[in-house]
Amino acid sequence: MKLSRRAVARAVVGAPVALLTAPMAGLQSLLGWKETRAAEAAQEEPSPTPEQEPQDSALGRFLAREEEGLTGEERRKVRRQVAQLEASLKEIRAFSLTNDVAPSGTFRALRTRRTHDR
Amino acid sequence: MIDDDVLYKPITELSKMLRSRQLSPVELTRAYLSRIAALNPTLSAFATVTGEVALDDARRAESEIGAGKYRGPLHGIPYGAKDLVATKGIPTTWGARPYAGQMFDADAAIIRRLREAGAVLLGKLAMIELAGGLGYSKGDSSLTGAAHNPWGLDRWTCGSSSGSGAAVAAALVPFAIGSETWGSIICPSSFCGVSGLRPTFGRVSRRGAMALSWTLDKLGPMTRSARDCELVLERIQGHDPDDPYSADEKPAPPSDPGAVKSMRIAYLRDDFDKQGDKSVEKAFLAAIDDLKRAGVRLEEAKLPDLPFEAAAAVVLTAEVATAFEDLQKSGKARDLVSPDAPLSFVVARAVTGADFVKAQRVRTLCQKSMADLFATYDALLYPGEGYTAFPLDKDFNDIAWSDPVGAAGNLCGLPAIAVPCGFGADGMPVSLTAMTSAFEENKGISLARFFQGITSWHLKRPPLDRRDAPRASRVPASIAVPTPSS
Numbered sequence: 155m156k157l158s159r160r161a162v163a164r165a166v167v168g169a170p171v172a173l174l175t176a177p178m179a180g181l182q183s184l185l186g187w188k189e190t191r192a193a194e195a196a197q198e199e200p201s202p203t204p205e206q207e208p209q210d211s212a213l214g215r216f217l218a219r220e221e222e223g224l225t226g227e228e229r230r231k232v233r234r235q236v237a238q239l240e241a242s243l244k245e246i247r248a249f250s251l252t253n254d255v256a257p258s259g260t261f262r263a264l265r266t267r268r269t270h271d272r
Numbered sequence: 273m274i275d276d277d278v279l280y281k282p283i284t285e286l287s288k289m290l291r292s293r294q295l296s297p298v299e300l301t302r303a304y305l306s307r308i309a310a311l312n313p314t315l316s317a318f319a320t321v322t323g324e325v326a327l328d329d330a331r332r333a334e335s336e337i338g339a340g341k342y343r344g345p346l347h348g349i350p351y352g353a354k355d356l357v358a359t360k361g362i363p364t365t366w367g368a369r370p371y372a373g374q375m376f377d378a379d380a381a382i383i384r385r386l387r388e389a390g391a392v393l394l395g396k397l398a399m400i401e402l403a404g405g406l407g408y409s410k411g412d413s414s415l416t417g418a419a420h421n422p423w424g425l426d427r428w429t430c431g432s433s434s435g436s437g438a439a440v441a442a443a444l445v446p447f448a449i450g451s452e453t454w455g456s457i458i459c460p461s462s463f464c465g466v467s468g469l470r471p472t473f474g475r476v477s478r479r480g481a482m483a484l485s486w487t488l489d490k491l492g493p494m495t496r497s498a499r500d501c502e503l504v505l506e507r508i509q510g511h512d513p514d515d516p517y518s519a520d521e522k523p524a525p526p527s528d529p530g531a532v533k534s535m536r537i538a539y540l541r542d543d544f545d546k547q548g549d550k551s552v553e554k555a556f557l558a559a560i561d562d563l564k565r566a567g568v569r570l571e572e573a574k575l576p577d578l579p580f581e582a583a584a585a586v587v588l589t590a591e592v593a594t595a596f597e598d599l600q601k602s603g604k605a606r607d608l609v610s611p612d613a614p615l616s617f618v619v620a621r622a623v624t625g626a627d628f629v630k631a632q633r634v635r636t637l638c639q640k641s642m643a644d645l646f647a648t649y650d651a652l653l654y655p656g657e658g659y660t661a662f663p664l665d666k667d668f669n670d671i672a673w674s675d676p677v678g679a680a681g682n683l684c685g686l687p688a689i690a691v692p693c694g695f696g697a698d699g700m701p702v703s704l705t706a707m708t709s710a711f712e713e714n715k716g717i718s719l720a721r722f723f724q725g726i727t728s729w730h731l732k733r734p735p736l737d738r739r740d741a742p743r744a745s746r747v748p749a750s751i752a753v754p755t756p757s758s
Contacts, residue, residue, distance in 0.1 A: 213622055214622070217618050217619070217621055217622065218618070221618045224615075224618075228614075228615055231612060231615055232615050232618050232619060235612075235615065235616075235619045236618075236619050236622045239585070239589060239619055239622050239623070240622060241582075242579075242581070242582040242585040242586055243582075243586060243622065243623065243627055245579045245582040246579060246582050246583060246586055246627060246630050246631050246634060247627065247630065249579060249630070249634055251630075251633050251634070251637070255633050255636050255637060256633065256636060257629050257632035257633050257635070257636065258487070258632045258633070258635035258636045258639060259487060259632065
């Protein structure tokens with residue numbers, strides 16, 4: 155991985171709003187993706203620019219407070235990093251999916267490997 | 273006596289010289305070891321040099337080639353491996369202080385395959401600690417300190433395959449093994465001006481390699497040319513039932529630069545008004561023009577409008593937190609160079625189980641969307657990075673560094689190859705990158721080989737050994753490279 159998590163969060167936070175609003179008709183019809191998703195996401199969660207990156211959140215304050223052994227500066231960093239990660243989480247949570255979209259990756263039952271037949 | 277011109281040769285040429293016995297594997301290995309001894313103190317590209325093991329392997333290769341038992345184009349070719357692949361009897365530190373003395377009792381699958389191909393392991397290459405998994409904001413976040421870029425010693429190599437990029441660029445090795453979770457082959461290849469291939473997820477076995485993210489990690493070659501990437505891929509690819517994510521697919525077909533003109537190829541334009549270096553855009557567009565003038569059909573396209581970066585960030589955050597939970601429990605995360613590393617476990621608690629599953633569902637959509645895109649196009653071209661190599665003291669948090677194309681490729685497990693395509697205004701390398709559909713590495717390699725057939729960027733050498741080089745790029749006279757002795 156080339157980026158720090160903070161940098162990744164920053165990069166995601168910096169995604170241009172215009173990209174979130176472009177239509178994808180073909181994919182929507184194929185997978186049942188709701189057309190209103192992008193517009194809703196853009197209205198509910200306007201993407202901040204890097205200059206507007208979030209510095210704090212309720213969850214960040216909670217996690218920073220609950221963790222033992224952190225310095226004041228580290229608690230401040232946790233609050234900021236959680237706030238940045240939450241930008242990605244909000245984007246994922248706001249994304250509408252229909253029931254037919256399964257998680258990527260396939261769970262398979264594991265066959266027993268025997269060295270000889272019984 | 274072997275001079276530097278030989279050490280800068282690609283595998284394709286070295287292998288011909290070895291096979292015809294114009295060149296001895298032992299002498300070649302000695303020459304690289306001599307160059308490593310001279311330059312590694314400056315570059316910090318190697319974590320461990322395995323001179324005696326290498327010479328033993330080289331003697332074996334020499335004996336076999338002499339007896340007519342030629343194993344193929346990697347036979348007798350020296351290489352280095354990123355220090356996250358296990359090597360029996362040689363430390364495997366994962367670039368991190370808590371694992372400084374770590375030893376494994378078996379080789380990783382990729383090391384075994386390269387040994388079967390007759391390649392000669394020169395040592396383990398420096399890397400960002402834990403491949404950057406717990407976060408880092410400085411290039412020196414490694415057990416071995418910062419790797420220095422051969423094109424400018426005050427510049428970073430990018431990470432996390434930092435030593436792999438520096439070693440290939442400085443001709444300390446003809447090829448290196450790197451790994452990519454998100455950007456760690458493409459970025460060092462771009463910053464260091466070498467050719468790097470990120471194979472399809474599952475194409476190369478990761479058995480014995482440090483796990484950072486089980487669904488994102490890939491191992492791949494970094495070399496001096498696209499053709500060299502293919503030669504290495506041919507020997508390291510293949511199904512491995514002991515890697516649960518290994519793909520049971522046929523090997524990639526051979527590349528064919530002659531087929532490029534019949535391909536439908538698109539290119540993506542980053543918005544350099546928002547971020548990046550305009551001179552990178554200029555070099556990239558010049559490369560696109562070169563391809564058009566050579567008769568390649570190119571059209572501009574856009575990446576599908578999907579949250580690639582957000583999904584990749586959530587998946588990665590969750591997987592990394594479990595991959596290194598032993599460090600959290602033992603408190604040894606505090607021993608890492610990056611002061612923020614221990615905090616990443618706390619931050620990861622913001623991701624719920626539902627978030628992770630949702631991100632994996634979004635990933636499904638992303639995969640289908642990219643597969644559809646590649647039903648239209650054979651390859652997508654884009655600048656490997658929007659910047660040239662950063663100054664070593666730069667804090668990455670000060671850089672707006674969005675990477676939606678890299679996120680799309682890695683989230684969806686798609687292959688990509690980066691090759692040098694010019695230089696930025698600061699004289700540092702810029703890359704042209706080709707991404708293709710899953711298991712179609714041959715198309716990207718074909719395109720990269722075609723490009724390298726009409727340009728000579730990949731033949732440029734860093735100013736390390738040149739007296740006219742800028743001061744920051746030049747090795748001080750006191751440690752100048754000696755002529756390798758025989």
